[in-house]
Amino acid sequence: MQWTGLNDLREKYLSFFESKGHLRLPSFPLIPKDDNSLLLINSGMAPMKKYFTGEVTPPRKRVTTCQKCIRTPDIERVGITARHGTFFEMLGNFSFGDYFKKEATAWAWEFFTKVLEMPADRLYISIYQDDDEAFDIWTKQNGVDPSHMVRLGREDNFWEHGSGPCGPCSEIYFDRGEKYGCGKPTCGVGCDCDRYVEVWNLVFTQFENDGNNNYTPLDHPNIDTGMGLERLACVMQGVDNLFLxxxxxxxxxxxxxxxxxxxxxxxxxxxxxxxxxxxxxxxxxxxxxxxxxxxxxxxxxxxxxxxxxxxxxxxxxxxxxxxxxxxxxxxxxxxxxxxxxxxxxxxxxxxxxxxxxxxxxxxxxGFALLNDIIDRTDAKVLSGEDAFLLSDTFGFPIDLTKEILSEKGMSVDEDRFRALVLQQRETARASRKNAGADAWAGDSDVLDDIAKTEFVGYTGMKATAKVTAIVKDGARVEAVETGDDIVFTLDRTSFYAESGGQVGDTGVITNDSCTIRVLDTTKNAAGVFIHKAVVEEGFLREGDTVEAVVDVERRRAIMRNHTAAHLLQAALRSVLGDHVEQAGQLVNENAVRFDFTHFSALTDEELLAVENLVNKKILEDIKVECREMPIEEAKKLGAMALFGEKYGDVVRVVTVGEFSKEFCGGTHIDSTAKLGLFKLVSESSVAAGVRRIEAVTGLNVIKMIYATNTLLKDTAVAMKVNNPSDLPAKAAQVNADLKEKDREIESMRSKIASMNLGSILDNAVEVKGVKIVTAMLSGTGSDALRTMCDKIRDEKSDTAIVAVLAGVLDGKATLAATATKAAQAKGVKAGVLVKAVAQLTGGNGGGKPDFAMAGVKDQTKIDEALAAVEKILSEQI
Structure with missing residues (x-):
């Protein structure tokens, strides 16, 4: 067989199955769409589950793909061995109730032996132990030598996950030769050595498992195959692993x-x-x-x-x-x-x-923290909590922590660390499980028979329509009356349904019998627009003809803000660079909220440049055009697609002259001049590498100006300033006065605390030759505690004294500890001591051997913690 590059192998496979009547689909994105059960796409069939279950009709009964996949369970093993990898590509051909075993096996054999010219004598086939049909097809139809057929049990060759569709499978193995074998007489398919490598798995989905291991044949069995592209390339290139x-x-x-x-x-x-x-x-x-x-x-x-x-x-x-x-x-x-x-x-x-x-x-x-922890502890085992802190907060991998500790003769409490990691994963899993719930899930089943809604709201704000369904209290009803809260659908509507970050329309629908107030509009996966409403007057029946009228002023405000979002993105890319991509948005009648990829806070100069550029385009009165076109034409036009989004063959493109070209299904004004004004309200961080800008347009800018002027006037009155322009100077003066008073107050507190030092030292107790001082001081902050500790340490250095002081100021409690040189000589470390005391209150902290501080979480446990100082210290000395 001939050496073949990975990219050529991919194309050969997809072209081959296209010749067998399969539709070639591009790889689905790695982020699962409408599937909260997966973090990332991890197999070729994962993004097509709904095709197999019948929830969604596939674009064709025969499909072939090369799917990008990420698998994460073995991240720690990646690199340690040459076998493990995180990213891979999965080749697959699929039949949704069309062909079955005969075709699937024949084409697999043809592709391997004819297209790739693999030697038949180096190919082996495994089948499920009871699948005589597959055995006959492989041997009699495809001509596989029976000695190259292997029957394996349920664990190896029967695909199922609990209840649902399942079935036997056939795996095709390639014999790499004796030099890869283990030398045992029993060496063969299924052996743990590297000689026989599984390349292709053909799953014959032919049964339905009811969950109690009762198997019913499917009326329309399916084919699901998967072959790792990198693994195939290893075979075709004669290399040992994917890294070659x-x-x-x-x-x-x-x-x-x-x-x-x-x-x-x-x-x-x-x-x-x-x-x-x-x-x-x-x-x-x-x-x-x-x-x-x-x-x-x-x-x-x-x-x-x-x-x-x-x-x-x-x-x-x-x-x-x-x-x-x-x-x-x-x-x-x-x-x-x-x-x-x-x-x-x-x-x-x-x-x-x-x-x-x-x-x-x-x-x-992380290095600095780990070294500090090592310096502050006498223990030979790093706590799981510290290891998790290093890993989670500082990105310090556990294996690096272990490596550094081993050099110092220490280890880590891995059991506790793993428990904390597991706890974090469970929390994340629970949040994923609860995320993304469909607000209309309760209504989806009752609307399954409703045809896709015709949306006419791009060109008009009202439409004559027929009521196709009414839902009240989660059930279909034929009629509703005044006061009823309902959900209803129309055969056509002018109401925009929430999508793409644009909120749904509100408005009214009327006829001679009723007035219905529409409170929100959404749509389901089938394209049915769902109007949430209340019957204000009269009655409504399924089949009625109504006039659907959108709240025009609200819609126009939304349209202004949506067009502003497009101008904003173009301006951000112009000012900051082409790395800016939309990461999310919310467009309503009040404002536009735009999330975008960028890696630092915008400077005042950058914000001003962005705002000025948008307003410049508004003043230029540029025509805004919206039109549908083939996706390839849109790409040639240079239109921007939403980051990570999957589009159909025909897309809607919104252009603002040459300044902005984007894929978009939302509603827009027809000229930039109709935005009136554009004003940035805020800029903030959403996540690492993602920033958020909020802005307003049109009349909302005027409202903002009025509100700001009122705020300035009220503030001037409160600050006793006649002219609002004098506010900055007045505020600076007040701030300086307050800081000076704070310094005076803190100085007085430190003096008072020092005056009390004598009586505190008089109450010292002695343990193993070390005097121990503890005290709870109300109205004392961290600075005063530090002053007291410094004084004890410096003035009593020749005496073995340890002090642990607790202070509470403005509702915040702090612990401070000091150890004189004489106390340190006896083995006392202030950092270790204060950490142990703080943990009794649920807090934490640390520091140097002569001075350390810690926070307190539960102030009710301070007395108990101070009482434990003698015992904790006696274990250190």
Missing amino acids: VDTVQNIMKHISRIANVQYGADEKSDVSLRVITDHIRSTTFMISDGVMPSNEGRGYVLRRLLRRAARHGRLLGINHPFLADVVDTVIHENECAYPELREKSAMIKKVIAFEEENFYKTIDK
């Missing part, structure tokens, strides 16, 4: 050049090269599909991969950010199949560079 496949190896070579190391020269370096190679592939594709770094969910997976890659860069001696440079090679090797990588290259590199630079900052803090 051509496209992946080219990425690794780039990393090797940066690090000046050679793959295969040193196992430790090889681990790091494999980690970086896999993780930069994964993160490049994840960011391209809209995943952004965060501390939870898929964003946490992304952050974890980037930090792990950056750390292994350090292990290779790379002491500067470098991952963004490798992105160019990842894109070059994959853009023939995934052109969106090139389109998003600036964005991808910006996100990775920002995250890597932040990691370099946090990991240095």
Whole structure:
């Protein structure tokens, strides 16, 4: 068989199944759509589950794809072995109630033996032990030698997950040769050695499991196959693992050049090269599909991969950010199949560079914290809490923590650490489970028979329509009357349904018999517009003809704000750079809220430039055009797509001259001049690498000006200033006066505290030659506590004295501890002591051997904690 590159293998496979009547679909995004059960797409069939269940009609009964996938359970193993990887591509051909075993097996055999010219004598087939039908088809129809057929049990060759569709499967193995074998006489398919590698799995979904292991044959059985592209490439290229496949190896070579190391020269370096190679592939594709770094969910997976890659860069001696440079090679090797990588290259590199630079900052803090913890403790085991803090807050991987500790003869409480990690995962899983609930889920079933609504609201604010369904209290009804809260559907409507960040319309529907107030409009997955309403007068019946009239003033305000969102994005890209992408938006009648990718707070100059540019385009009175066109034409036009969104063959494009061109299904004004004015209200952070701007347009700008003027006048009166323009100077003066008074008050408190020091020392108790002082001081802050501790430490240095003082000021409680030189000589460490005392209150803290401070969580436990000082200290001395 002939050496074949990974990209050619992908194209050969997809073209082959196109020739067999399959529709080639592009890879679905890695972010699951309408599926809260998955964090990231992890198999070829995952994004098509609803096709198999019948919830959604597939575009054709025969489909083939090459699907991007991420699997995360073995992240810690990636790099340690050459087998594990996070990102991979899954080739698949699917039949939704069309062909079955005969065709699936025949085409698989043809593709391997005819197209790829694999030697038949090196191919082996496994089947489910009871699937005689599959055995006969493979041997009699396809001509497979019966000696190359292997029957395996349910665990290996029967696909099912609880109840639902299931069935036997057939796996195709490739014999890599004796040199990869274990040498045992029993070596064969199913052996743990590396000789026989499973390449392709054909699942024959032919039964329905009721959950009690009762299997009923399906009327229309399905075919679901999956073949790892990288694994196939390993076979066709004669290499041992995915890291030696051509496209992946080219990425690794780039990393090797940066690090000046050679793959295969040193196992430790090889681990790091494999980690970086896999993780930069994964993160490049994840960011391209809209995943952004965060501390939870898929964003946490992304952050974890980037930090792990950056750390292994350090292990290779790379002491500067470098991952963004490798992105160019990842894109070059994959853009023939995934052109969106090139389109998003600036964005991808910006996100990775920002995250890597932040990691370099946090990991240095992590090193400092870990070293401080080591210096402050006599224990030989680092607590699970400290290890988790290092990992979760500072991105300090547990294996790095273990490595550093082992060099100092210490270990970590891994059981407790794992328990905390598991607790975090369970919390995240629960939040995912509760996320994204459909507000109209209760109504979806009762509207299953309703045809898709015709939307006529782009061109008009009212429409004559027929009532197709009425829902009250979750059930279909034929008629409703005054006072009823209802949900209803129309065959056509002028009301825009909430989508794309634009809120749904409100308004009224009327006829001779009723007046209905529409409070909100949404739509379900089938494209049925759902009007939430209350019957204000009269009665409404299913089948009635009504006049549906949108609240015109509200809609126009929404349209102004939606067009403003487009102008805002274009202005941000002009001022900040092409890395800016929409990350979310909310457009209503009051304001526009726009989330976008950027990596630092905007300066006053940048905000002013953005605002001025939008207003300049408003004054230019540019025509706003909305039209539908084929997606390829839209891309040639240069229209921007929503980050990570999947579109159909025909899209709606909104253009504002040459300034802005975007895919958009929302409603817009027809000229920029109709925005009137544009004013930024706020700019803030939403998540790492995501900023948010809120702005207003039109009459809302006027309202904002009125409100601001009123606020200035009221503030001037309160500050006893005649002219509002004098407010800045007056505020600065008042602030300076308050700071001076605060200094005077704190100075007085410190003096009072020092005056009380004598009586506090008089109450000292002695334990093993060390005098112990404890006190609870109301009205005493951290500065006063520090002053008292300094005085005890400096004036009594020759005497073995330890003081633990608690102070409460303005509702905040603080602990401070000091140990004189004589006390330290006996083994006392103030940092260790105050931490142990603070933990009795639910707080935490630490510091140096001579002075340390800690926070208090539960003030009711301060007395109990101070009483425990003697016992805690006696264990230290």
